Amino acid sequence: MEKHFVLALAIVLCHFALSSAIDGTATYYTPPYTPSSCFGYDNKGTLIAAASDQIWDNRAACGRNYKVTCTGATNQGVPHPCTGASVVVQIVDYCPAGCRGTIDLSQEAFSTIADLNAGKIEIDYVQV
Structure with missing residues (x-):
């Protein structure tokens, strides 16, 4: 009985985590990344983004x-x-x-999740 409870709890938590992601779009921008808003x-590396309104x-x-997923x-x-x-x-910039996108990713971040030739993609994102 305890195994069934744990399994049911895991399924519920997994569903909650998946349903908390927000749909949006992403574009990308290229260096230089400083100055930022x-x-x-202050250089924050290359896995950065600019936030839309x-x-x-x-x-x-x-x-x-x-966390952004194409x-x-x-x-x-x-x-x-x-x-x-x-x-x-x-988020380092505005x-x-x-x-053009909900989140404007650095070129390096965008290329991690998608082909740069796409230019703009559909995404799920969640604050972590």
Whole structure:
């Protein structure tokens, strides 16, 4: 009976974790990555991103980490862009109004999860 309870609990927790991801889109930008809106000239590496108004939260997004996973193409140019990997990025910058994606990933972060030729992809993301 205890095994069934543990299995049921694991299934519920897994479902909750999967359902807490948010759908969005991602684009990418290229170096130089400094200065950034959040950290000025402090270099935060290459697994970074800029937040659109959807998650910017009046600068509260600065320093937050998000796990981003490619879920599909936004155009027919690259019909299967996803690599199958996920990436964790830190928000270091702001992607101003008119931003083409929910999250604007560094080129290195984008290439971890998708083909750069896609330019823009569908994603799931969750704060970690």
